[in-house]
Amino acid sequence: xxxxxxxxxxxxxxxARDNVQRGSSCSSxxxxxxxxxxxxxFIEKAGMGLAMGSAPLAAGAKGAVFAKEKNELPGxxxxxxxxxxxxxxxxxxxxxxxxxxxxxxxxxVELDVVFxxxxxxxxxVPAFWAGDEVWxxxxxxxxxxxxxxxxxxxxxxxxxxxGQTGVLVVSAYQGDxxxxxxxxVKIASDHRHxxxxxxxxxxWLGDTWWMALCNRLKWPDDFQPLVADRVGKxxxxxxxxxxxxxxxxxxxxxxxxxxxxPWEKDxxxxxxxxxDMADLRIQYLTEHGLVxxxxxxxxxxxxxxxxxxxxxxxxxxxxxxxAYPVVWCLAGEGAMPYYLSTRKDEDAAAQKKGWTxxxxxxxQTDPFHRLITIHPTxxxxxxxxxxxxxxxxxxxxxxxxxxxxxxxxxxxxxxxAATPRMPVIVAEVCYEGIMEASRQEVQRFMFWTCILNGxxxxxxxANGIWQVNTAEKPFGPSPHGHTWGDTPWxxxxxxxxxxxxxxxxxFLMKYPWWRFEPHPEWVEPHWNKDNYHQPFAAGIPGEVRxxxxxxxxxxxxTLKAIESGVDYQGMLFEPASGxxxxxxxxxxxxxxxxxxxxxxxxxxxxxxxxxxx
Numbered sequence: 170x171x172x173x174x175x176x177x178x179x180x181x182x183x184x185a186r187d188n189v190q191r192g193s194s195c196s197s198x199x200x201x202x203x204x205x206x207x208x209x210x211f212i213e214k215a216g217m218g219l220a221m222g223s224a225p226l227a228a229g230a231k232g233a234v235f236a237k238e239k240n241e242l243p244g245x246x247x248x249x250x251x252x253x254x255x256x257x258x259x260x261x262x263x264x265x266x267x268x269x270x271x272x273x274x275x276x277x278v279e280l281d282v283v284f285x286x287x288x289x290x291x292x293x294v295p296a297f298w299a300g301d302e303v304w305x306x307x308x309x310x311x312x313x314x315x316x317x318x319x320x321x322x323x324x325x326x327x328x329x330x331x332g333q334t335g336v337l338v339v340s341a342y343q344g345d346x347x348x349x350x351x352x353x354v355k356i357a358s359d360h361r362h363x364x365x366x367x368x369x370x371x372x373w374l375g376d377t378w379w380m381a382l383c384n385r386l387k388w389p390d391d392f393q394p395l396v397a398d399r400v401g402k403x404x405x406x407x408x409x410x411x412x413x414x415x416x417x418x419x420x421x422x423x424x425x426x427x428x429x430x431p432w433e434k435d436x437x438x439x440x441x442x443x444x445d446m447a448d449l450r451i452q453y454l455t456e457h458g459l460v461x462x463x464x465x466x467x468x469x470x471x472x473x474x475x476x477x478x479x480x481x482x483x484x485x486x487x488x489x490x491x492a493y494p495v496v497w498c499l500a501g502e503g504a505m506p507y508y509l510s511t512r513k514d515e516d517a518a519a520q521k522k523g524w525t526x527x528x529x530x531x532x533q534t535d536p537f538h539r540l541i542t543i544h545p546t547x548x549x550x551x552x553x554x555x556x557x558x559x560x561x562x563x564x565x566x567x568x569x570x571x572x573x574x575x576x577x578x579x580x581x582x583x584x585x586a587a588t589p590r591m592p593v594i595v596a597e598v599c600y601e602g603i604m605e606a607s608r609q610e611v612q613r614f615m616f617w618t619c620i621l622n623g624x625x626x627x628x629x630x631a632n633g634i635w636q637v638n639t640a641e642k643p644f645g646p647s648p649h650g651h652t653w654g655d656t657p658w659x660x661x662x663x664x665x666x667x668x669x670x671x672x673x674x675x676f677l678m679k680y681p682w683w684r685f686e687p688h689p690e691w692v693e694p695h696w697n698k699d700n701y702h703q704p705f706a707a708g709i710p711g712e713v714r715x716x717x718x719x720x721x722x723x724x725x726x727t728l729k730a731i732e733s734g735v736d737y738q739g740m741l742f743e744p745a746s747g748x749x750x751x752x753x754x755x756x757x758x759x760x761x762x763x764x765x766x767x768x769x770x771x772x773x774x775x776x777x778x779x780x781x782x
Contacts, residue, residue, distance in 0.1 A: 250335030255316075257342040258349040258366075260307050260452075260492045265320065267302035267329045275438040279323040279484075280304045280330050284337075284536075287314030292536035293321070297488035300441040304330065309492035309537065310339040311352065311366065347458050353494035354460055354540060356560055360590045362625045362683045363540075363561075370683040373594055373626025374674045375406035375462065376667070377635045379501070380414050380644075382447045384426045385637040386658065392450055395634075396457050398662055402671035406460045408498070408544075408596065408628060409451075411486055412443060413466030415501055416636065416647040419473060423644065436478050439485055448489060455493045463490060464544060468500040468552070469507040471523040472516050479523075480530045491537045498563070499528050499543040503552035508648040521554055528558040544596055548584060556589065561625070563596035570606040573599050574701045577615060581622045592625035600630035601666040602656055607632075612666030613744045613773060616673055617717040618696075621707040622687050629670055633661030665745075672747040673775075680779075684709050692716050693727045708778075711735050716776040718768065725765040728778065731757040735780055741768070742775040754781065 255261040271277045280296040296306040310316055316337040322330035342349045352366025363371040376399050378386075386392055399407070412431035414424045420434055428442035454461045465483055474482070503524045506516035524543060531541060540560040543552045549562040564580045567573035577598055584593045598615050599607035616627050633656035636644040643655035689695040691706040691714055704726045708714035711732055718726060731737065739752030750769065755778065757763040768774050 250333055252336045252338060255308075255310055255337050255339045256349075257310055257313050257339055258352055258494075259342060260309050261337060262305060262307045264299065264303050264305045265296065265330055265333065267304075267327055269324075269327050269329065270302060273438070274298055274302055275481075277324075278304075278327075278330070280306075281321045282306045282308070282318050283321055284308055284310075284316055284318045286310065286312055286316050288312070294492070294536050295484055295488040295534065296320075297444075297485050298439070298441060299445075307489065307492040308337070309494075310337065313339045313341045315339075346456070348455060348460065348494040353537070354496060356540065356592060357683065359683075361585075361592055361623065363592060364683075371405065372674060372678065372682065373406050373628070374404045374671070375408050375594070375596065375626065375628030376404050377597065377600065377628060377630030378407050378409045379464070379635045380424070380637045381407070381409050381634075382412055382426055382450055383414075383424055383637055385423070385639050385642060388427070388446065388449055389453075391659070393453065395658070395662055396453060396459065399667075400457050400459065402668050403675045404459065404629075404667075404671065406462050406496070406626075406628070407454055408462045408464065409454075410464040410501060411466065411482070412447065413470045413482075415467040416644070416653075418648060419470070432482075436474055439482070444485065444489055451490055451493065451495075455495075460494055460496055461490070462496040462498055464498040464501045466500055468503040468505050468520050468524065469510070469516070471500070471520050471527070473507075476523045476526050479527050483527060483531050484534060487531070487535050491535050491539060496540045496542070497531060497535070499524055499531065499541065499558075500552075501544040502546050502565070503543045503549075505546050521552060524552060525554040525558065528553060529555070532558060542594075548580065550584075550587065559591060561592040561594065562587075563594055565597040566595055568599050568603050568607065570599060570604075570611055571614075573607075574614065574618075575698070578618055578622065578696070578701055579698070581619055581624055585623045594624055594626055594628060595619050596628045597630065598628075600632040600635060601664045602661060603632035603653060605654065609664065609666035609669055609745070610773065613669055613673070614719055616670040617744065617773075617775065618701075618705050618719070620673075620677070620682075621685070621705040621715060621717055623685075623707070627670065627674075629667055631661040631664050631667060632656055634658045669745055673744055676742055676747065676775075680713055680715075681709065685713075685715070688714070691729055693729050695726075712780050714776075714778040718774045718776065720773060721768060721771040725768050726776075727762050727764045728757075728776070729762050731755075731761040731763060731778070733761060736782070737778040738781050739765070740777040740779070741765070742777060743769075744773055744775060 253261065265280060275298045282294045282296060284292045284294060294306055294308055296304040299305045316339055318335055318337065320331060320333040325331045351369040354363050354371050355366060357364045363373055365371055417423055420430055424430065426443055426446050428446050429440055431443045432439055451461050463486060465486060471479060504517045504521045506513040510516050542559055542561050542563050543549050544563050545552045545565050548564060549559055550556045562584050564584060566577040566580050577595060581593060581595065599611050601607055601612050612629060619627050632654045638644050638655055638657050640657045646652045685707045687707045689706055692704045694703045696703040696705055702719050705717045716728060737755050739755045741750040755763050765776060
């Protein structure tokens with residue numbers, strides 16, 4: 170039996186060749202594909218999507234539909250292989266089926282596909298084991314033109330897996346998905362912000378969906394509406410774990426999806442069906458413009474599984490999802506031992522060393538060079554022995570309502586002052602509603618103070634979503650015996666803080682926010698380590714100033730050091746509602762100072778000065 174099975178995406182692509190050659194969006198190809206299969210069949214087979222990044226065939230094995238199609242097109246020689254069609258920044262996928270049987274294919278064989286782009290640059294893309302004797306490869310071409318490829322197997326004696334060649338003809342993307350139009354996310358040249366491949370600035374507004382690949386968040390009935398809600402509010406990132414979850418022991422039923430667990434119970438091999446179902450979610454996020462920040466597992470799985478198994482876990486993740494516009498997070502709370510560990514100091518040291526080793530492996534293995542970080546107990550820098558593995562730093566600063574404010578502000582300031590210089594994101598702070606506290610006013614405070622102190626964005630979390638509570642099945646206690654709260658995820662999704670920080674992000678997008686720098690001297694009084702509830706200021710000298718006033722005072726703060734040669738117009742922005750109040754041209758005094766006559770209500774406000782003309 171032999172040769173490579175072709176994904177049905179290629180059948181559809183060949184029939185849609187004229188559209189592809191004219192230049193197409195991934196979504197238009199997908200729509201044609203769905204019409205041909207019918208919606209039910211498409212969902213059931215979800216995954217054999219064409220070059221648009223839809224999910225791979227959930228069956229994934231040799232016996233699946235389309236698996237008997239040959240690697241060659243009619244009239245093409247086997248040695249040369251097929252000519253496939255693709256679209257720039259969209260995932261193209263196909264499979265290789267081995268006629269040779271292996272006792273343990275996951276552990277006995279590795280398959281890579283070496284792609285060469287039109288400029289002659291090579292990428293060695295790992296393929297993933299899809300079950301039985303089937304491996305699949307996913308590739309996202311970064312440029313139009315002719316790409317060639319050749320397979321390299323760890324078993325060079327197998328002609329079905331080794332030495333297969335072909336051509337991929339790639340057309341330009343013409344849709345409006347920002348992750349495909351502008352390309353995946355990278356670090357900006359200032360090492361303070363993110364931007365797309367084409368240098369378009371990218372604002373990180375993250376949401377925390379730690380356990381969203383589990384079956385409590387039903388696919389598609391729950392998952393898709395939550396995506397729509399977050400996209401509508403302006404979120405751009407989802408932080409999500411690849412199945413090895415926190416706050417539960419290994420193989421706890423709360424961590425399963427429709428196909429079970431990500432690994433067999435002895436960690437002998439992965440469960441491809443688990444990842445087939447996870448594919449549907451990850452691909453859906455990217456199709457709707459959300460960047461999955463994929464956390465491989467919680468940090469304490471390293472002493473449980475060992476570095477060798479976690480490298481296999483990571484290879485599978487890279488092979489399945491690296492072609493999508495994702496961000497890698499090596500682990501959650503990387504150096505934190507398991508909750509009930511009796512040797513926490515030893516475990517913490519071993520985890521720090523082990524995640525450094527695994528981080529280097531991810532850096533070496535990922536052909537797409539996706540950004541790498543690690544979710545910390547405090548600072549990402551403290552979770553690894555080699556900080557150069559990181560592209561950006563995550564912070565975790567506590568869940569103690571307003572008592573977490575000093576730690577949050579100080580952590581941001583300290584991280585931005587550290588070397589090497591890199592973007593900073595507060596990736597976990599004060600989930601809204603956690604411990605029946607940290608309500609929307611705290612969410613606004615954390616968002617605005619972090620942004621105006623120089624972070625590259627912000628991650629929000631709602632208690633109830635991260636652990637996927639349902640009304641019928643609350644998550645329940647963690648191993649330490651305590652429960653974080655039982656608010657169902659669909660109720661948590663409606664908590665006002667998510668919409669209010671979305672309003673803040675969308676307001677900032679009207680300005681060159683990526684050029685903002687902190688300027689506490691622009692306002693008096695301003696925050697200090699004795700009072701974190703005084704105003705925060707940032708902006709661009711001579712162009713724009715943002716002053717966040719965290720709490721109402723009868724006397725508005727004084728804006729200072731206003732340039733004498735610049736005419737500014739003023740505005741008040743209400744963070745809770747998004748309302749704006751125009752103040753007209755401001756008139757600073759001879760010292761360059763100006764104070765608004767009054768702030769309209771007892772609330773937090775943002776004062777904006779923008780250069781006129």
